[in-house]
Amino acid sequence: MRSRLSVRSFFAPRSAELARSQFEAFSRQIPLLYFILSVNTASLAFTHRHVAPRLLAVYLPCLLCALCMVRIISWRRRQRRLTDPEITQRLRASIFMTFFIGSGFTIWSLSLFPYGDAYVRGHVAFYMAFTVIGCIFCLMHLRAAALLLTALVIVPFTAFFAMSGNPVLIAIAVNVLLVSLAMVTILLIYYRDFNSLIESKKSLVDKRDEMQRLSDENFKLANLDSLTLLPNRRRFFADIETLLASSALSGHSFAVGVLDLDGFKQINDLYGHGVGDAVLTETGKRLTGLARPDVAFARLGGDEFGMIIPCARDREGLLQLAEAICHSLALPYIRPKATVRLSGSLGLAIYPDAGSHAEQLLERADYALYFAKQHRRGGTVVFSAEHATQLRKVALVEQELRQADLDSEMSLAFQPIVDTTQRRIVAFEALARWHNPTLGMVDPATFIDIAERCGLINLLTEVLLRKALAFARACPPDIRIAFNLSTLDITSKGALARIIGITQTSGVAPHRIDFEVTETAIINDFDQAREALYALKALGVQISLDDFGTGFSSLSRVHQLPLDKIKIDRSFVTNIEAGQHGRAIVRSIANLCVNLNVACVVEGVETQAQLGILRSLGCDLMQGYFFQRPVSADQALGLLENGIAAFAPAPAESAPAAAESDALA
Known part of the structure; x- marks a missing residue:
């Protein structure tokens, strides 16, 4: 053989x-x-x-x-x-x-x-x-x-x-x-x-073919997202640069989009990263199914996706496509262990109206996305001249904020929290104020949001916390101080360590301090937030959950937190006189507080009728314009001496009502 x-x-x-x-x-x-x-x-x-x-x-x-x-x-x-x-x-x-x-x-x-x-x-x-x-x-x-x-x-x-x-x-x-x-x-x-x-x-x-194969594989790894098999951020920017070069010669317009999944973080927290990855993979498939020669998608990172539309002359067709994308992402994601529902918000920027280079187009598409998530969640926003004006304003505020002498320009206003049973002030909530030499008084909702986005919020928190604790030292020992913490304060270990250090060296008894966190801050990173709250609780301070009912948090998560108070958001109080729906919600939250053995504080009380209804629903701790608008530190100390006469409304402060809601929220 x-x-x-x-x-x-x-x-x-x-x-x-x-x-x-x-x-x-x-x-x-x-x-x-x-x-x-x-x-x-x-x-x-x-x-x-x-x-x-x-x-x-x-x-x-x-x-x-x-x-x-x-x-x-x-x-x-x-x-x-x-x-x-x-x-x-x-x-x-x-x-x-x-x-x-x-x-x-x-x-x-x-x-x-x-x-x-x-x-x-x-x-x-x-x-x-x-x-x-x-x-x-x-x-x-x-x-x-x-x-x-x-x-x-x-x-x-x-x-x-x-x-x-x-x-x-x-x-x-x-x-x-x-x-x-x-x-x-x-x-x-x-x-x-x-x-x-x-x-x-x-x-x-064979060696040449192997080298070519490895080169192709490296190119694929360098330009393709391994989870969704969509082009990655590097390829996305390269494609935009190619379009910019061709469009500069032809004069054609094109659109750049940024797409974000609404509620994806909660899915990861509730069902685990395995289900989260499956949702991202399914999202990639849905976007691929919508791709055409004139539409391309990419994964930019996390739950953020990019979109390029090489021809954007037909604005109506562009919006129809965007609507189809948002509709596709709103369909249920059926998994073996759960059926998941979420939505997708989309921001679009059109060349050359919105910008002339890749970074500018992506920045403005991202701003349009931010606007969509704030005002049209699950919908589409195209960057416009109005947005450009807002963006310039934001850039100006950010520039001034970066250059500001925070210690001299930042101050606090104090709004009393009243025990309506004892008819006395039991605490003050510290609310941030910024008077800039160039801009004048800046709306807290504006500068706090900008501080969070540009990474200055931790420094701002430290400056304001020292001022709040200094005020607390001037108050009688039975008066508490409530201070808001942002998402970045409780998810950054370095920032949390500095907050703990300031608290320990303040000379204020820890039991007189309430740290308030919003539902949104907790939802963004529940595990880290819970760990941070337990670290603060170990100091002897109290923890309040602010704006309860607006952050879509799970009740199964609430009982896992070391809470001492839950604050009912003002949105449930505004129309409480008009119907039973708002009353039912407030009653449910008040009962929840009783069951969890935590205090209940109602925000936004503005009328005698609201006060009476809330008292009938079992609520005692309240704050709002009916009792007192935010005042300066000296005026707040005066309120402690003179009291709030017959719960009568006090003279209005110049700041708009929307600005009084939070200190750092």
């Missing part, structure tokens, strides 16, 4: 690459082989035309030459690229043809030897020797055929002339045999080197 395999491997190419290379080289030389055969055959037939029978001297040579011409034409007419199996078949056919043609020419030439004189018979020996040498050279790329031809010609040639008894012919036979053996040796060496060359070439090609 092994010998059969070795013989087969000797006569058959070792690989498809070797077979193709043999075939290509062989194809170029095979016409020359038949040309040599035809010329030499015609020459030998010519010298025997008068001495040999016409069958041997005319008809057979003509038939053999015609066969050679047919083979030449057959090889010359090959045009299309053959497959590997076809090449193998042609090579095998060539070996068979070598056997038949070699046998035919050998028999024919030896049949002519008896005719003519010594010169004519010598021509036969000359013909066979030089023809076989020429053919061996032509067949050198097809080793099996060359060796077969050598055996078919040289063995009969040597035996025939060795038995002739003529010393000259015997010498010629020996000479041709030795030369043929030398040529066979050269043939084998050449074939080995040829094979090695092909193998080396194949190895180089």
Whole structure:
């Protein structure tokens, strides 16, 4: 069996690459082989035309030459690229043809030897020797055929002339045999080197292909998001730069969009990151299903996706597409363990109206997204001239905030929290105020939001907390101080450590301090927020959950927090006189507080009627304009001395009502 395999491997190419290379080289030389055969055959037939029978001297040579011409034409007419199996078949056919043609020419030439004189018979020996040498050279790329031809010609040639008894012919036979053996040796060496060359070439090609594959893979990893299989942020910016270059020449407009999943953080917290990743993967599939040649999507990071629309001349069509995207993302995400619902908000910026470079377009699309999440959650906002004005205002406020002397420009206003049963002030909530020399009084909702977005909120918190605790030291020991913490205050360990340090060195008894956090701050990173609140609780301070009912928090999460108070948001109080719905909500929250053994504080009380309804629902602790608008520290101390007369409304402060809601929320 092994010998059969070795013989087969000797006569058959070792690989498809070797077979193709043999075939290509062989194809170029095979016409020359038949040309040599035809010329030499015609020459030998010519010298025997008068001495040999016409069958041997005319008809057979003509038939053999015609066969050679047919083979030449057959090889010359090959045009299309053959497959590997076809090449193998042609090579095998060539070996068979070598056997038949070699046998035919050998028999024919030896049949002519008896005719003519010594010169004519010598021509036969000359013909066979030089023809076989020429053919061996032509067949050198097809080793099996060359060796077969050598055996078919040289063995009969040597035996025939060795038995002739003529010393000259015997010498010629020996000479041709030795030369043929030398040529066979050269043939084998050449074939080995040829094979090695092909193998080396194949190895180089394989290495090149592997390098190309690795390069393609690296390009894919560098430009593709592995989870959603969408282009990543790098590719997104590269595509925008390409569009900018082409649009600068053509004058065409295009749109850049930023898409964010509303409520994705809660899904991660409630169901785990496995479900969150599955939602992101499904989102990628939905966006891919909406992609067209004129719409491309990318994942920018987290639950944020990017969109490029190369042609944005049809504004109505653009909005229809945006609506289809938001509708697709609002469909339920059905998972084995849960059916998840969320929405997607989309901000769009159109070149060149919204900006002239990639960073500017993305910044303004992001601002439009922020506006959508604030005012059209689950919808689309296109960046407009009005947004540009707002953005310039935000940039101006941010610039002034970065350069501000916070200690001198920042101050606090204090709004009392009243125990309506005892008809006295029990605490003050500290509310941030900023008077800038350039801008004047700045709305707290504006500068606090900007401080959070630009990373200044932690520094702002530290400055205001020191001022709040200084006020607390001036108050009687039974008066508490409530101070709001932002999301970044409780999710940054460094900021939390500084807050704890300020509290410990303030000289204010910890039990007099209430740290207030909003539902939104907790939802953004529940685990980190809970850990931070427990760290604060360990100081001896109290923890209040502010704006309860507006942050969509899970009641199953509320009982996991170290809460001492829950503050009912003003939105539930505004229309409490008009119907039962608001009353039912307030009653439910008040009952929840009783069940959780925490205090309940109602915000936004503005009328005597609201006060009466809230008292009937079991609420005692309240704050709002009905009792007192926010006042300065000196006025607040005066309120402690004089009290709030008959719960009558106090004179209005110049700050707008919307600004009184929170200190740092």
